[in-house]
């Protein structure tokens with residue numbers, strides 16, 4: 470059985486207080502220390518990515534594979550579908566859009582609705598995926614291609630993998646997006662590479678400039 474528990478900060482504090490009565494913890498060993506230990510500067514994040522030999526998934530790349538990720542070059546139809554994703558992004562609360570394609574049919578689309586729905590998880594990829602699931606057609610996700618105007622974050626990439634989507638094509642990379650808006654500095658390739666039970670195709674850099682141009686200022 471899988472159980473998830475959501476704990477608010479005040480709950481965590483009270484839980485810690487209860488725990489500490491049973492097994493006293495010295496201040497130096499307490500893991501509830503300053504939040505700064507979780508703060509990584511953007512510069513350090515980028516340095517970590519590049520320093521780790523991050524090659525990225527980029528347009529024009531030859532096929533290569535790393536565990537669960539297969540970096541593939543763009544296909545002729547990629548720009549056409551990416552333009553649909555970018556058109557969705559232009560209507561989003563934040564400029565992120567996605568479409569899901571199967572056998573040449575763009576059968577689902579989504580845009581960021583984080584503000585509209587007061588839902589931090591309402592990313593464009595999640596909106597498109599949920600649309601298909603709500604229609605009872607989860608089977609159509611398996612082996613489909615998802616086009617995203619921005620490289621999927623770890624949450625979305627996890628959902629993409631769990632749904633069995635076969636290929637991801639993105640425009641702007643996490644590193645490029647991080648120059649415009651806060652990002653979790655984990656690439657889609659890194660999420661896929663940490664997934665031993667399946668392989669997913671990844672193509673990046675398709676119309677990246679057009680996607681980035683949606684961010685004003």
Ligand SMILES: [Zn+2]
Nearest residue numbers: 592621622625
């Ligand atoms: Zn996301």
